[in-house]
Amino acid sequence: MNVLKSALLTTALIAAGVTPAFAADTTTFNVKIVILKACTITAAAATDVDFGSVASTATANADAQGSVTANCTPLTPYSIALNAGVNAGTANDVTTRRMKNIDAAVLTNNFVAYQLYRDAGRSLVWGNTTGTNTLAGTGTGLNQPYPVYGRVANPSTNNAAAGSYLDTVTATITY
Template sequence: MTTRFRKGLSLALFASLLTPTWLGAATKTTTFAVRLTLTADCNIAASDLDFGSQGVLAANVDQTSTLSVTCSTSAPYQVGLDGGNAAGSTIANRLMTNAGAATVQYQIYRDSNRTQVWGNTPGTDTVGGTGSGAAQTLTMYGRVPPQTTPAAGTYTTTVTATINF
């Protein structure tokens, strides 16, 4: 064997070791489905309704806050508010209390004129809409009416917002 022939053979052998064996192999394919099932769903979040710091309650104290509703596209919804957790509070007569059980009356309305009380009976005194898949903002219009001013202190209640869809 000549040196030239041996070099050529060595290079051919080396090249064959570097060449992947799969290059000459056959191939086959398959397909598969990708699936996601979405159900009608909604999420709700609320910001606090804060009437601030007041002195004598001789005139209306108005404030607004918002609810954020995110529902599946085309899902109809109704948002209701309960009367709050203060003792004796109802939707018609909402109350905030302090630590000594004194109360301050307030109300939450569905409209900026503050004439439509926001309750929790779907289709009657709730706020409805249709989901868009994105967050939708609903405004709550609060009012503390003139009333006999109780003792100084912090008056609170917790209102539950419910979304029916």
């Protein structure tokens, strides 16, 4: 068959809805990604534990609340620890947390003892020993705020000079 007849036949078959057979081959391939677990604990989302102003003779507990916020990859287990602060009576001992008088006029090292807790009843000290006094959670991929409950027990027992007191606590997330 000559080329013209072959072309006419192909055109007639296509016009009739019949297409000529073509050879084909297929393959498959994978599309991949590895998502790594990650957690952050952000200072921008933390709020201070501010006891406000308290009389030096006050005998009632002074309570306050702040917060820390964690954000972890979904299903990632984590633990949040709070250290003893920079003014602890004994280094790294969360049971001896203290705020230091920061007024320039005060020449002595006056301190006010306080404690931080994981629960509103203020019975679970929040510390830095994983599995003992830290807060455990599981990531959702969203910000998860956690309250930090503070207490100055019977402020009058500190025998503190008038002034402003401050401590800096570091929150650490482990995952």
